[in-house]
Amino acid sequence: xxxxxxxxxxxxxxxxxxxxxxxxxxxxxxxxxxxxxxxxxxxxxxxxxxxxxxxxxxxxxxxxxxxxxxxxxxxxxxxxxxxxxxxxxxxxxxxxxxxxxxxxxxxxxxxxxxxxxxxxxxxxxxxxxxxxxxxxxxxxxxxxxxxxxxxxxxxxxxxxxxxxxxxxxxxxxxxxxxxxxxxxxxxxxxxxxxxxxxxxxxxxxxxxxxxxxxxxxxxxxxxxxxxxxxxxxxxxxxxxxxxxxxxxxxxxxxxxxxxxxxxxxxxxxxxxxxxxxxxxxxxxxxxxxxxxxxxxxxxxxxxxxxxxxxxxxxxxxxxxxxxxxxxxxx
Amino acid sequence: xxxxxxxxxxxxxxxxxxxxxxxxxxxxxxxxxxxxxxxxxxxxxxxxxxxxxxxxxxxxxxxxxxxxxxxxxxxxxxxxxxxxxxxxxxxxxxxxxxxxxxxxxxxxxxxxxxxxxxxxxxxxxxxxxxxxxxxxxxxxxxxxxxxxxxxxxxxxxxxxxxxxxxxxxxxxxxxxxxxxxxxxxxxxxxxxxxxxxxxxxxxxxxxxxxxxxxxxxxxxxxxxxxxxxxxxxxxxxxxxxxxxxxxxxxxxxxxxxxxxxxxxxxxxxxxxxxxxxxxxxxxxxxxx
Numbered sequence: 001x002x003x004x005x006x007x008x009x010x011x012x013x014x015x016x017x018x019x020x021x022x023x024x025x026x027x028x029x030x031x032x033x034x035x036x037x038x039x040x041x042x043x044x045x046x047x048x049x050x051x052x053x054x055x056x057x058x059x060x061x062x063x064x065x066x067x068x069x070x071x072x073x074x075x076x077x078x079x080x081x082x083x084x085x086x087x088x089x090x091x092x093x094x095x096x097x098x099x100x101x102x103x104x105x106x107x108x109x110x111x112x113x114x115x116x117x118x119x120x121x122x123x124x125x126x127x128x129x130x131x132x133x134x135x136x137x138x139x140x141x142x143x144x145x146x147x148x149x150x151x152x153x154x155x156x157x158x159x160x161x162x163x164x165x166x167x168x169x170x171x172x173x174x175x176x177x178x179x180x181x182x183x184x185x186x187x188x189x190x191x192x193x194x195x196x197x198x199x200x201x202x203x204x205x206x207x208x209x210x211x212x213x214x215x216x217x218x219x220x221x222x223x224x225x226x227x228x229x230x231x232x233x234x235x236x237x238x239x240x241x242x243x244x245x246x247x248x249x250x251x252x253x254x255x256x257x258x259x260x261x262x263x264x265x266x267x268x269x270x271x272x273x274x275x276x277x278x279x280x281x282x283x284x285x286x287x288x289x290x291x292x293x294x295x296x297x298x299x300x301x302x303x304x305x306x307x308x309x310x311x312x313x314x315x316x317x318x319x320x321x322x323x324x325x326x327x328x329x330x
Numbered sequence: 331x332x333x334x335x336x337x338x339x340x341x342x343x344x345x346x347x348x349x350x351x352x353x354x355x356x357x358x359x360x361x362x363x364x365x366x367x368x369x370x371x372x373x374x375x376x377x378x379x380x381x382x383x384x385x386x387x388x389x390x391x392x393x394x395x396x397x398x399x400x401x402x403x404x405x406x407x408x409x410x411x412x413x414x415x416x417x418x419x420x421x422x423x424x425x426x427x428x429x430x431x432x433x434x435x436x437x438x439x440x441x442x443x444x445x446x447x448x449x450x451x452x453x454x455x456x457x458x459x460x461x462x463x464x465x466x467x468x469x470x471x472x473x474x475x476x477x478x479x480x481x482x483x484x485x486x487x488x489x490x491x492x493x494x495x496x497x498x499x500x501x502x503x504x505x506x507x508x509x510x511x512x513x514x515x516x517x518x519x520x521x522x523x524x525x526x527x528x529x530x531x532x533x534x535x536x537x538x539x540x541x542x543x544x545x546x547x548x549x550x551x552x553x554x555x556x557x558x559x560x561x562x563x564x565x566x567x568x569x570x571x572x573x574x575x576x577x578x579x580x581x582x583x584x585x586x587x588x589x590x591x592x593x594x595x596x597x598x599x600x601x602x603x604x605x606x607x608x609x610x611x612x613x614x615x616x617x618x
Contacts, residue, residue: 057424104603108610111367111423115562116606122555123599130595242551245431252428282443288435292414295421295428 001189002053002180007307008260012173015263016166023162031158037270038165039227042172044250044262046219049176050102051248052257053185054212055192057114060101060121062243064217067124068094068224069234070134077142084146087225094221095214097124102213106206109195118241125239139235143228155229165226169263172219176259179215188212249291255304264303334466339584345473345542347580348480352535353553354560355487355572356528362504362567362616364521366419367426370410370433372557374529376550377437378403378536380445383452383545392455396537403533404526411525434550442547452540476538483531484573491569500524504567504616556583559602565612574613 023034043065050056072090075081081089105116129137145155146164153160179185190198191205198205228234237243246269254265269287276283294301300308357371381402385395410433418426453459454472461468491497502510503517511517536545543549560579564571579598586594605612 051424057427059427104607108606111361111427111566112562112606112610114367114423114427115558116603118555119559119562119599119602119606123596123603126595126599130592241555248428249431282439284435285439288432288439291432291435292429295425295432296414296417299421299425 002177002185002259004177004181005307007310008258011260011264011303012170015260015267016170019166019169019267020163023159023166028158031162033270033274034162035158035165035226035230037266038162038169039223039230040247040250040270041169041263041266042223042226043220043247044254044266045169045172045176045259046216046223047244047247048251048256048259048262049180049219050212050216051251052259053180053192054188054209054216055109056102056105056117056209056213057248058101058117058213058216059114059241059244059248060098060117060124061216061220061247062241063121063124063239064094064098064220065224065227065243066128066234066236066239067097068221069228069238070128070140072225072228073140073143073234074134076144077140083144087146090225090228091218091221094217094224096217098217098220099210099214102210102217103206106209118244121239121241121244125236125241128239129236135235137236139233139237141233143232143234145229145232161230165230168222168226172222173259173263176219180259184208184211249287251301252291252299253294253301255301255307256299258301258304258307261301261303265301268302337465338467338469339588341469341473341477343581343584344477344480346584347576348477348484349535349539349553350556350560350576350580351480351484351572352531352538353557354564354576355483355569356531357557358561358564358567358572359500359504359524359569360528361561363500363507363524364419366415367423367430368415369427369430369554370437371528371532372550372554373434373437374403374407374532375536375539375553376441376545376547377406378533379452379540379545379549380441380450380536381533382537382540383450384445386452392453395452396534399537400530400533403536404530407529407532408522408526411522415525438547438550445545447547449544449546450540451544452537454541472541476542479538487569496520501616556598559598563602563605563612565615567616568612568614571612571614571616 019034019037023031026034043061046064047058047061050058068090070090071093072083072086075086075089076083101117101120104120105113108116128134134140145161148155148160148164155161155164180188187198187203187208190201191203191208195205224238227238250265250269251262252265253268254263255261272290273283273287276286280286298305353372353375357368360366360368360371378399382395382399385398385402386392389395414429414433418429421429454470458470458472458475460471462471462474463469489497491500499510499515499520502513503515503520507517539549556579560572560575562575563578564573564575578601582597582601583594586597590597
C-alpha cells in the first residue's frame with residue numbers, strides 16, 4: 001500500500017528544493033546535472049511504480065524511454081510535426097509498447113518476467129540499432145525543445161530547461177501518487193502481495209498488470225521526451241539493457257516501494273557518478289560495489305532504511321509499516 | 331548458394347552453437363539446481379579469455395593457457411560463491427539480478443584496470459593454425475576443434491548426468507532439493523561442485539573463443555543476452571534444453587544473418603517472445 005506520509009512529503013520538497021537551488025545558483029554544468037537527475041528520477045519513479053508496487057521488476061524501462069524518444073524524434077524531425085503533438089505521439093508509442101509487454105508477460109513472474117522484459121527491451125534496441133532510416137547506431141539529431149516563448153521563457157536556456165525538468169518530475173510524482181492511492185493502486189498492491197487471492201476475489205489480475213505497465217510506460221515515456229530534448233540528439237544507447245539495470249539500481253539505492261526513494265537514489269547516483277569521474281575512470285566499479293552493498297544491507301535503500309528506522313522508533317497509530325522486504329517475487 | 335556455401339554456414343552455426351552451449355549449460359544447471367540467476371556468468375567467460383591470453387603470453391604455450399585459465403576462473407567463481415552467491419540464494423530473483431549486475435560492473439572495471447581497454451588477440455596453437463580442405467571448402471582447423479570440443483563436452487555431460495551416480499544426484503536435486511536432502515544427498519556440497527563446474531566451462535568457453543573473436547571488455551555483456559535466451563528457450567535446468575536452445579539460437583542467428591539480413595536481428599527476440607507466451611517453461615524443462 002502507498003501512503004504519502006509526512007516524511008515523504010518533506011523529503012520530496014527538500015529534494016526538489018535542492019535541485020532547484022543547485023540549478024539556480026550553480027554553473028551551466030550544475031544545470032546539466034540537474035536535468036540528468038530529473039530524467040533518471042522520472043524513469044526510476046516509473047520503474048518503482050510497477051516494480052515496487054506491482055512486483056513487476058522490468059528490465060525494459062530504458063527501452064520504453066527510448067521508444068518514446070524515437071517516436072518523438074521521428075514525428076518532429078522526419079515528418080516535421082510541431083513538438084507538442086510529436087511528444088503526444090511519443091508518449092502513446094511508449095504506452096502501447098509497455099502495455100503490450102505487460103499484456104504478453106502478465107502470466108509470467110519472477111525470473112521469467114525479468115528475462116522476458118530484458119528480451120523485449122533488447123528487441124527494441126536491436127531494431128533501432130539496425131534501422132538505417134533512423135540513423136542506426138549513429139542516432140538522430142536536429143531535435144527542438146518545446147517552444148515556450150509565449151510564456152516569455154527560452155527553453156534553450158539551461159536554467160529554464162532544468163526548472164522545467166523539475167516541474168515535470170513533480171508532475172510525474174503526483175500522477176504516480178494519485179494512481180497508487182486510487183482503487184487501481186490498491187488492487188495493484190494487492191496483486192503484489194498475493195496474486196492468487198486477488199484472482200479469488202474476482203480481479204482480472206492479468207489486465208491490471210498490463211494497465212499498470214502501460215501507466216508506468218507513460219511515465220517512462222515522459223522521461224524519454226525530456227531526454228531527447230535535453231541532448232537534442234538520440235541514439236540506440238538509450239535503449240540498451242544496462243540503462244534499465246542502472247534505473248533498477250537507482251530504485252534499490254533510494255528505496256523500492258517508497259516512490260520518493262527513487263528520486264533520492266537518482267540524486268545520489270548522478271552526483272556520485274560525476275564526483276567519481278573527476279577522480280577515476282573506473283567509477284563503474286564503485287557503483288557496482290555500492291549496489292552489491294545496498295542489496296546485502298537489507299535492500300531497503302537509503303530512504304527506505306531511514307523511513308524504517310523512524311517508523312520502528314515512533315510507531316504511528318495506524319499500521320503504516322512499509323513492506324519490509326521483497327519476499328515472494330519468485 | 332551452392333552446397334559448399336551451405337556447408338560453410340552450417341559449420342559457422344555449429345561453432346557458434348557450441349560456444350553458446352558451453353556458456354548456457356553452466357548457467358542453466360546453476361539456475362535449475364540453486365534457483366540462482368547469475369548475470370555475472372558471462373563476466374567469467376570474459377575473465378577466461380583474458381587469463382588465457384595472459385598465461386599464453388607468459389608461458390608461450392596455448393595448451394597450458396587452455397587448461398590453467400578455466401582453473402583460475404573456477405577459483406574466482408569459488409571465491410564469489412562463498413562471499414556472495416551462497417548468501418543470495420534465498421534472496422529472490424530481483425536481488426540476485428541486482429547483485430550479479432553489480433558484479434558485472436566490478437569485474438568489467440577490474441578487467442579494464444588489469445588489461446586495459448584495447449582488444450587483445452590470441453593466436454591459435456600451431457597445430458591448429460592451418461585450414462582444412464574437404465568437400466570443396468576450406469575451413470580453419472581451430473574452428474573445427476571448437477565444434478569437436480563442444481560436442482565432446484555435450485556427450486560427456488549427457489553420459490555423466492544420465493548414467494552416473496553423481497548425475498542421478500544432480501537430477502534428483504533439481505527435481506526436488508528437499509527430498510534429495512532427506513535421502514542423504516549433501517545438496518549444499520553438490521551445489522558448490524556444480525557451480526564450480528559451470529564456472530570452469532565459462533572460463534573454457536572464454537579461452538576457446540579468444541583466438542576467434544579477440545578479447546574485449548564488452549565481450550561478456552555481448553554474449554550474455556544470447557546465453558540467457560538459450561537458457562529460457564531451452565528450459566531452465568535441463569541439459570537437453572541447453573543443447574536444443576543453443577543449436578536453435580546458433581543456427582537462427584547464423585542463417586538469419588545471411589538469408590534475412592534485415593530481419594535477422596529481431597528474429598531471436600521474436601522466437602523468445604513466442605516461446606514465453608506459448609510455453610513459458612521452455613522447450614524441454616527439467617521439471618516435467
